[in-house]
Amino acid sequence: MAVASPSKVMTNVEAVRSTLYDALKRDDKAVILGEDVGNRGNVFLITKGFIEEFGPERIIDTPIAEASIVGIAVGMAMEGLRPIAEIQFADFIYPAFNQIVGEAAKTRYRSNGEYTCPMVIRTPYGGGVRGALSHSVSVEALFYHVPGLKIVVPSTPRDIKGLLNAAIEDPDPVLFLEHKRTYRLIKDDVPDEYFTIPIGKANITQEGTQLTVVSYGLYAHQSLEAARKLQDENLSVEVIDLRSVRPMDRNAILDSVRKTHKLLIIHEDNKFGGVGAEISAMVAEEALFELDAPIRRLCCPDVPAMGYALPLEEEYMISTDRMAEEMRAMVRF
Amino acid sequence: MYAPRVVTHFERFGLSDEQLRGMLHTMLMQRTLENRGFQLNRQGKIPFASASEGHEAVQAGAAMAFERGRDILVPYYRDLGLDLGIGLTPYEVLLSLFARAADHSGGRQFPHHYASKKLGRFTISSIIAAQTAHAVGAAYAIKLREERGRAVLTTFGDGATSEGEWHEAVNFAAIHKLPVVLLCENNEWAISTPQSKQMAVRDIYKKAAGYGIPGALVDGFDPIACYGAVRAAMQRARSGDGPTLVEAKCYRFLSHTTDDDDRTYRTREEVEERRKDDPVPKFERFLLENAILSSADLEDLRAQVLAEANDATDRAELMPYPLPSDLYAQVHAGPWEPWQ
Ligand SMILES: Cc1ncc(C[n+]2csc(CCOP(=O)(O)OP(=O)(O)O)c2C)c(N)n1
Ligand SMILES: [Mg+2]
Numbered sequence: 001m002a003v004a005s006p007s008k009v010m011t012n013v014e015a016v017r018s019t020l021y022d023a024l025k026r027d028d029k030a031v032i033l034g035e036d037v038g039n040r041g042n043v044f045l046i047t048k049g050f051i052e053e054f055g056p057e058r059i060i061d062t063p064i065a066e067a068s069i070v071g072i073a074v075g076m077a078m079e080g081l082r083p084i085a086e087i088q089f090a091d092f093i094y095p096a097f098n099q100i101v102g103e104a105a106k107t108r109y110r111s112n113g114e115y116t117c118p119m120v121i122r123t124p125y126g127g128g129v130r131g132a133l134s135h136s137v138s139v140e141a142l143f144y145h146v147p148g149l150k151i152v153v154p155s156t157p158r159d160i161k162g163l164l165n166a167a168i169e170d171p172d173p174v175l176f177l178e179h180k181r182t183y184r185l186i187k188d189d190v191p192d193e194y195f196t197i198p199i200g201k202a203n204i205t206q207e208g209t210q211l212t213v214v215s216y217g218l219y220a221h222q223s224l225e226a227a228r229k230l231q232d233e234n235l236s237v238e239v240i241d242l243r244s245v246r247p248m249d250r251n252a253i254l255d256s257v258r259k260t261h262k263l264l265i266i267h268e269d270n271k272f273g274g275v276g277a278e279i280s281a282m283v284a285e286e287a288l289f290e291l292d293a294p295i296r297r298l299c300c301p302d303v304p305a306m307g308y309a310l311p312l313e314e315e316y317m318i319s320t321d322r323m324a325e326e327m328r329a330m331v332r333f
Numbered sequence: 334m335y336a337p338r339v340v341t342h343f344e345r346f347g348l349s350d351e352q353l354r355g356m357l358h359t360m361l362m363q364r365t366l367e368n369r370g371f372q373l374n375r376q377g378k379i380p381f382a383s384a385s386e387g388h389e390a391v392q393a394g395a396a397m398a399f400e401r402g403r404d405i406l407v408p409y410y411r412d413l414g415l416d417l418g419i420g421l422t423p424y425e426v427l428l429s430l431f432a433r434a435a436d437h438s439g440g441r442q443f444p445h446h447y448a449s450k451k452l453g454r455f456t457i458s459s460i461i462a463a464q465t466a467h468a469v470g471a472a473y474a475i476k477l478r479e480e481r482g483r484a485v486l487t488t489f490g491d492g493a494t495s496e497g498e499w500h501e502a503v504n505f506a507a508i509h510k511l512p513v514v515l516l517c518e519n520n521e522w523a524i525s526t527p528q529s530k531q532m533a534v535r536d537i538y539k540k541a542a543g544y545g546i547p548g549a550l551v552d553g554f555d556p557i558a559c560y561g562a563v564r565a566a567m568q569r570a571r572s573g574d575g576p577t578l579v580e581a582k583c584y585r586f587l588s589h590t591t592d593d594d595d596r597t598y599r600t601r602e603e604v605e606e607r608r609k610d611d612p613v614p615k616f617e618r619f620l621l622e623n624a625i626l627s628s629a630d631l632e633d634l635r636a637q638v639l640a641e642a643n644d645a646t647d648r649a650e651l652m653p654y655p656l657p658s659d660l661y662a663q664v665h666a667g668p669w670e671p672w673q
Contacts, residue, residue: 031477057477063508068466068501075470078455079405081477083470098498102460103467111448111456112439113663147664171666 006192013183015157015190016122017046019164020084022194024054027082030168033060033069034086043088044124044183066092070099070121077119078107082168090125090177091134097142104173105148120167124180126218126268128317131180132308138217138269138300143175144246144278150174150199151246155182155220157190159243162197169196179217186221200247204256208238210331212256214279215266216242219318223266226324235331245275253279254287261292264330266323271299293333298326343623346561348397350625354634356397356418356556357620360389360613361638363414366426369642370444374591378650379430382444383590385411388518390612391551391581393418394559395516398567399486405475407455407468407487411518411585413445415488420452423641427649434655439663441655462489462496465515469502472511472576484512484570486563492523494540495531503578507544510575514566517578518553520585525598538580546576553583554612586611 010018023030032047038061041048051059062069066087073083087093093100100121107117127136144151152167152174154160160178167174202214205224215223220241227237238256242249257263263283265276276297283295298318300306306316345353363385370382385392388411396418399406408415413426425437429447432440437447438456448456455471457464468487475483493499494517506513517537521528534540541548547569551562559581566577584607588595595604620626626634661669 063501063504065501065504067498068469068505071463071466071498071502072470072473072505075407075455075467075472076474077470078467079471079474081474095497098460098463099466102458103463106458107456108665109663110438110442110446110458112437112441114437114448114450115456116666147669150665 007189008192009187010157010190011184012157012160012186013044013046015160016164016178019161020047023168024050024058029080030082030084031058031060031076032084032086033062033073035062035064035088037061037086042086066096067099070096070104073119074099074104074107074117077117078115082118084120084122084168087121087123089135090123090139091137093123093139100143100149101146105146108172109148116171117173118171120174120176122176122178124178126179126181127306127313128181128218130308130313133305136306140177140245141269141274144275149246150244151177152199152244153177153216154243155179155217155241156186157188159197161190162195163199163243165194166196166199170199174199181218199244200249201243202249202252203241203243204238204252205241206237206239208236208260210236210260211262211264211327212238212240212260213264213266213327214240214242214253216245217268219266219268222320223323226320226327229324230327235328237327250282253283257283257287258290261290262330263295264298264326266298266318268300270302271297272302274299293330296326296330298323344561345557346564348557348560352397353620353625356393357616358634358638359393359396359414359418360616361635362417362423363389363392364613365638365642366423367413369646370430371591373430381591382430383410384587385413386586387520387584389414390556390616391518391553391559391583394556395486395563397560398564403483405453405455405471405485407464407471407485409457409464409489410445410459411490412488416447416454419454421447423645424648427645428652431649433649433652434659435652439655439659462493462499465489465499465502468513469506469511472506472513473509475512476509481573482571484514484567486514486516486567488516488518490523491517491519491521491528491537492526492531494537503544506576507546512570513576514563514570515576515578516563517580519580519582522585524589524593536580538578541578546578548578548580551579551581553581554610554615556612556616
């Protein structure tokens, strides 16, 4: 008789915290650096208490200087540490663009493998929290163009644990994007034991036959909810949570599209040049004649950011009802 | 036989005669290999070369203060003399100039972007001041692991000190008293931009005060003085007393690279004037005058350097280019499909 392995119910933010804690316990080469990660314990209290347990040498309160948070982590990684750099909010990652794109992602390539850059850059992203212009952006499209960089966008506590472990183990740099609206909203069972989930493997959260919906982050939850609603109407929707936007699980997408013959991509990042554009192009190249309907992308609008005022934020974000509506229209197409 | 005319007493910071001759060897090799790069470029054999003529003294001196097998070097692109001084071979230099498969970067990078764990030489990009933070991160690792007796030597130009990333890295090194030496090779120019348009101060080492670390000024045309200044800073770093900003004032005698023409922004008179102080013949004279080297030794040394450079050129030129398929290697650990 199989015995269920011990597990705990936790929120997304607790999963980040406990996975980081285990990593620090497991490996004394692991260090955390970022703004307010020490005494404050990070603005979401993710690292609360870490500085007492692991010391200020490993839990490093940095100056407000994002380029060097990443740049110093690159040097640490090249010299054998396992840095986990934190950018307080994804909106503040722009000053570090050079170090992420020009340095971290190219370390292995430019030295022909002599040096590598095993590091994780974690940052909370995303809206729906009244974060206004500078505390709500999605940044994945700015980085997913970059070969050499892996980008993870987990949506559940279990995926956070498995993927964050995989990111920390990974010999190359990983950008780990945590949707902050899901931090306390999403709760689930997480096994106590150490495990990893391979970066680049999507998760089919609901099987279906009439439409493929690809999403990630907060909208992985909303699109699943919408698809479940549609079940009551006898509409069968397959939902894929990408979990990583690069590498991207092209086989999961293509296999699903070959079965359902219709594709809807839903993401919070704005539409133009977003992750959905790449998926559309890939499916058009690989499986155009499998399609029974035009590919559709349901994305947030191409404006500089969501506004602070509630109507502006609501207008920007996509409701579960809108997702269901779009799904219905596509199934019936 | 050359009879020494003047015997001057000079501060030699414990350097032996052999080490002094070794420094001259590095300086001559640096100049010879860089001239070789320019020649190969004019012959149409390589697309691009850069030069550090005028930087030989500071680099030979600094390299002598570097402990091989222990310290870490995080240089910038104009540091061939430093690389040679810590043990890079002329053959490796020529592989880099010819962009051959056996080059450290596999022929991917511009010349002189070496990467060698054996030498303790970090990989760098050509991006100004991006390496300063890497040096500081490596120094943090050394400090965290309590590896007393190790230090990081990092270099950059005068122009690099304008970058925000440079400031951020120096500030962090100062806060944590990290074992890193920040060596500025101030050649007065950043491509065509003079120092006066780069900053409102004349002395870069004085910026150290703003970070709460010591700054030191040294004549970048004097290899022994440069050794002394960098060694003192390295020892300070190795014994846990924190970073030092060392400014070596030198000059760039040639154009920025083979793609630049310095006649468009500075006068021949200025360059000629500075050439009078050329550190290479000056150091030759110095060693002759102090009977550390005879003129016959000097002839031998020059011939030996040229022979080594020729041999390296011949051997490297025969080596294969990378394969087109090498373009796809080393993107990540393990295989990588172009669309992934
Ligand atoms: C971030 C960045 N901006 C611009 C350049 C182009 N660039 C290459 S060398 C150089 C001048 C650098 O001057 P300095 O730091 O004084 O070093 P030097 O070349 O004089 O040794 C510039 C602007 C670059 N490589 N990287
Ligand atoms: Mg300069």
